[in-house]
Amino acid sequence: MTAILQFDDVHRHFGKQEVLKGLSLQVEKGQIYAFLGRNGAGKTTALRILMGFLEPHRGRASVFGKDSQSLQPADRARIGYVGEGHLLDPTMRVKEAIAFERGTRPGFRTDLAERAVQRCGLRHGQFIARLSRGQRAQLSLVLATAASPDVLVFDDPAMGLDVVMRREFLDAMIDLLADSGCAVLFSSHILTDVERIADRIGILHEGTMLVDATMDDLARRVRRGILQGATAPVLADDRHVLRSKPRRDGYELLLLDAGPEELARLARLGRLDDLRAPSLEDLFLDLTGPDRPGLLSEPVRELALPAEVVS
Amino acid sequence: MNALLKRDLSFAALFTLLGTIAITIALTQDQFRQVWVFEPTRLQATFYTAWVAGLVLGAAVALRDRLQGVGDYVRQRPLSPLRLHAGRLLLTALVVVAWWVLAPLGSWLCEAIGGRLVSAGQPGRYWLLLATMAPAASAAALALLCASLPVVWWMQAVLATALLFVGFPACDAMASTSNYDDPLAYALAHFAFAAGLAALSCAFAGVERDPDRSWTRRVPRWATALVLAVGVAGGTLLLGLFTQGVLRSFADAYPLIGRVGDRYELLALEARSHSGPRRYRVVDAEHQPTGDLRSGEGVTDSYRPRIGWSRDPEIEPPNFRQADWRSGWAALRLDRHGFANCLLHDTVDWTSRFFVFGRGDATTPFDGRAHLVSLGTDGHASREVATFQSIVWVAEPGATEVFRFDPSTEQVRAVPLPGGDRIVDVVDQEQDDPRAVVGFTKPSTIVRGERAAYAFASDGLVPVVPAASAAIEAREAKRAARRAQNTEVRRETVVADVLCPTIRVVGRDGTALFEHAFAPRTTAERLAYAVAVLPSLVRAPVLQVAAHVFVGETSPTRASPFVDPVVAGGYRTWLVFAGFLCNGVLAFFSRRRLQRAGADARTLRFWTVAVTLLGLVAALLCEWFEPSRGWRVPAAGPKRAPRIRTAAVA
Numbered sequence: 001m002t003a004i005l006q007f008d009d010v011h012r013h014f015g016k017q018e019v020l021k022g023l024s025l026q027v028e029k030g031q032i033y034a035f036l037g038r039n040g041a042g043k044t045t046a047l048r049i050l051m052g053f054l055e056p057h058r059g060r061a062s063v064f065g066k067d068s069q070s071l072q073p074a075d076r077a078r079i080g081y082v083g084e085g086h087l088l089d090p091t092m093r094v095k096e097a098i099a100f101e102r103g104t105r106p107g108f109r110t111d112l113a114e115r116a117v118q119r120c121g122l123r124h125g126q127f128i129a130r131l132s133r134g135q136r137a138q139l140s141l142v143l144a145t146a147a148s149p150d151v152l153v154f155d156d157p158a159m160g161l162d163v164v165m166r167r168e169f170l171d172a173m174i175d176l177l178a179d180s181g182c183a184v185l186f187s188s189h190i191l192t193d194v195e196r197i198a199d200r201i202g203i204l205h206e207g208t209m210l211v212d213a214t215m216d217d218l219a220r221r222v223r224r225g226i227l228q229g230a231t232a233p234v235l236a237d238d239r240h241v242l243r244s245k246p247r248r249d250g251y252e253l254l255l256l257d258a259g260p261e262e263l264a265r266l267a268r269l270g271r272l273d274d275l276r277a278p279s280l281e282d283l284f285l286d287l288t289g290p291d292r293p294g295l296l297s298e299p300v301r302e303l304a305l306p307a308e309v310v311s
Numbered sequence: 312m313n314a315l316l317k318r319d320l321s322f323a324a325l326f327t328l329l330g331t332i333a334i335t336i337a338l339t340q341d342q343f344r345q346v347w348v349f350e351p352t353r354l355q356a357t358f359y360t361a362w363v364a365g366l367v368l369g370a371a372v373a374l375r376d377r378l379q380g381v382g383d384y385v386r387q388r389p390l391s392p393l394r395l396h397a398g399r400l401l402l403t404a405l406v407v408v409a410w411w412v413l414a415p416l417g418s419w420l421c422e423a424i425g426g427r428l429v430s431a432g433q434p435g436r437y438w439l440l441l442a443t444m445a446p447a448a449s450a451a452a453l454a455l456l457c458a459s460l461p462v463v464w465w466m467q468a469v470l471a472t473a474l475l476f477v478g479f480p481a482c483d484a485m486a487s488t489s490n491y492d493d494p495l496a497y498a499l500a501h502f503a504f505a506a507g508l509a510a511l512s513c514a515f516a517g518v519e520r521d522p523d524r525s526w527t528r529r530v531p532r533w534a535t536a537l538v539l540a541v542g543v544a545g546g547t548l549l550l551g552l553f554t555q556g557v558l559r560s561f562a563d564a565y566p567l568i569g570r571v572g573d574r575y576e577l578l579a580l581e582a583r584s585h586s587g588p589r590r591y592r593v594v595d596a597e598h599q600p601t602g603d604l605r606s607g608e609g610v611t612d613s614y615r616p617r618i619g620w621s622r623d624p625e626i627e628p629p630n631f632r633q634a635d636w637r638s639g640w641a642a643l644r645l646d647r648h649g650f651a652n653c654l655l656h657d658t659v660d661w662t663s664r665f666f667v668f669g670r671g672d673a674t675t676p677f678d679g680r681a682h683l684v685s686l687g688t689d690g691h692a693s694r695e696v697a698t699f700q701s702i703v704w705v706a707e708p709g710a711t712e713v714f715r716f717d718p719s720t721e722q723v724r725a726v727p728l729p730g731g732d733r734i735v736d737v738v739d740q741e742q743d744d745p746r747a748v749v750g751f752t753k754p755s756t757i758v759r760g761e762r763a764a765y766a767f768a769s770d771g772l773v774p775v776v777p778a779a780s781a782a783i784e785a786r787e788a789k790r791a792a793r794r795a796q797n798t799e800v801r802r803e804t805v806v807a808d809v810l811c812p813t814i815r816v817v818g819r820d821g822t823a824l825f826e827h828a829f830a831p832r833t834t835a836e837r838l839a840y841a842v843a844v845l846p847s848l849v850r851a852p853v854l855q856v857a858a859h860v861f862v863g864e865t866s867p868t869r870a871s872p873f874v875d876p877v878v879a880g881g882y883r884t885w886l887v888f889a890g891f892l893c894n895g896v897l898a899f900f901s902r903r904r905l906q907r908a909g910a911d912a913r914t915l916r917f918w919t920v921a922v923t924l925l926g927l928v929a930a931l932l933c934e935w936f937e938p939s940r941g942w943r944v945p946a947a948g949p950k951r952a953p954r955i956r957t958a959a960v961a
Contacts (some may be wrong), residue, residue, distance in 0.1 A: 013523060053386060090379060167673050
């Protein structure tokens, strides 16, 4: 399949701080790609580069195969974008925001937007400045999707929403995207939401991609378990042991592609308990969690060298 | 575009309202009579309010999206950056045009509601008013441009100030005739300036500030060159002001030429005392002290070797008329064409009437030197405001008749001077003159003829009795004696070099009484000299060469701030070369910095040439526009693949 969105070895720094260190990923048609990472990981920078708002220092980001720095109005007409914080012009009313979209986006479907706005319980005369965060998020989503774009880019769309609003927002998103066939790239911190809707995830940590895999693949290949009563230290220097976190009575292990042979090897070192597929949140924490010891954690051993593991 | 304008409707309405209110208040402050009845003169409040409002509008339009945090929301639209920028320009233009229409209307309405003069208002004055408000357009375009520049905010402010102080005086200069500004030329100059700025701002459409990216890679080179030119012009202006200050104090380092008794000597200030007289030490031609001291009381005349200095550049409102306010009869004055503009305001039935009259009829103007004099019921004549019952006279120097205004016919009637005398001047009689003879109790205006002095009466001129005339003559004689004393000797500048002038004191018969070639001879003088030439080293070498070769001897008084008086007139060729050398060194260091940062050959060439030709200001702009971090490229290394990766489906 052809990649609609693509990052190819994108580097970007701000002063001396390297924010993106060779980001590469691609999103295909109809795919929902969740872009995860801690605060300051570089998600927003990457999305702004993709939208052409920021220039990369090396590498290239492309949309529909065209360099994001030279997107023409016709290309932009095929992209729906919701920025961080669902920024809309606060001086407008809801109806004015719809009219603005209609006037500036050739393919904007007012009827679709009107229906969606009604479903969300928004009133036309409401000022955007007076909408709640959730309402603003919903309106942003409606406006971005009503032009029937081929690509949707959301920068942390659930930020600042409470559980109920987040759920409503996600439902609206699923509803609007159903069978639309458009590619979606969205960044998020809410991993339970990501698990619900994403086809593929990318975990960005300190400017580097740690994970770029489908949800199914992760569920199949990654295991988490506890090795109790270990007789010898288990180091994360193996391509199958992604993380080895010492506990009082053994190790917490994060395993990748651990087949029967690897499991047998570990079983010889101690008792391997509770082996199961980790939740996305656990995986995220294990990969990007703090490296320094806290009150509740033991010092963490370094992760294995990043040998590429491709299924 | 329509959608963009509709979106900006509330913003535009707000600024239209605020600007209209501000300018209307300013117009009210400038008075309806000044604005709408007579030809507008310097409308201070309107002028300043208009351009300040323009500045605020331009900056607000440019910064609005950024301040509201909706920059990306607008940029992600399928509209080209140029179209978005054009929308901003159109919005600005519409608001300014609305001000031009609504504010005068507001001023008129204010008078219609609460004033008395609306019936005398001249709608035709609108065009002069429009010219006064024209700077609103150029100021708005200027702010829009500078706030759109992809540089740090203080740099935007510096460039805006430079543009303001270079652009506005340039517009003034384009519109200035001998005595007043041509309104049409003034308005056109500002419109052209605004159009130029708006066109330049299009070059920066969609370019955001990014200190981590090189400026020249993102901005067209011609636009960079233009911004550079503005920056250099502003910087040169500041250097020019600094040079003037330095030269002003430099003259104090030299001894002065003082007259002690019948001799002229070189005197160096020995001690400055607040209580007693100053003491001077006599110095020889080499400026070395001779040991003699002189008291300040004994120095009757002195000359400093100072060639003069110009006034500071400032932004002044345009002056659209030649003649000043001369008189009032209710309100009456001569306009720039020599016609008397008269506003009759009847306080009984509260009606106002405005009309124009000339010499005999409304088609022949008075002489440009004519004076309006109003004669009150107490027999007191004045060039100040008179009452409704006053009799108005017009007196022209050189004429053999005076003109009496007749309100019933709204024309003047010629009245010959007694004995066929000719008017020399119209003067104000002073307080200490014996005025009892003409019955005045306060200073009055009289006519000085070739043969006698005359006072104004209701039906003509009355010769002033000899006592009063003698007093005037005595006063004039005293003045003439003072003038003669001043012209007994005069100072001649033999060599008009601002730093090393040769001054000659010449007597009335043309003989040279004293001459001295000033040059730095003592350590203090040499030090002051070094400080005085220092600014010349960092000025734009290309301007220095132009001043050195093409401009003759000049002084800070006459020279444009862009001309360095230190090298003008062919003086100090070595300094021009030294300037080139200094700026060459600057260019070398700028080039080396850019080279180390990794700049491409084209950029290196551009800035090397710019700094070599334009000097320190260009070097500073290079430093700010092209920070080293803007050229940093991340080191190439092996691609780091994710630890867990699902291969893309082929």
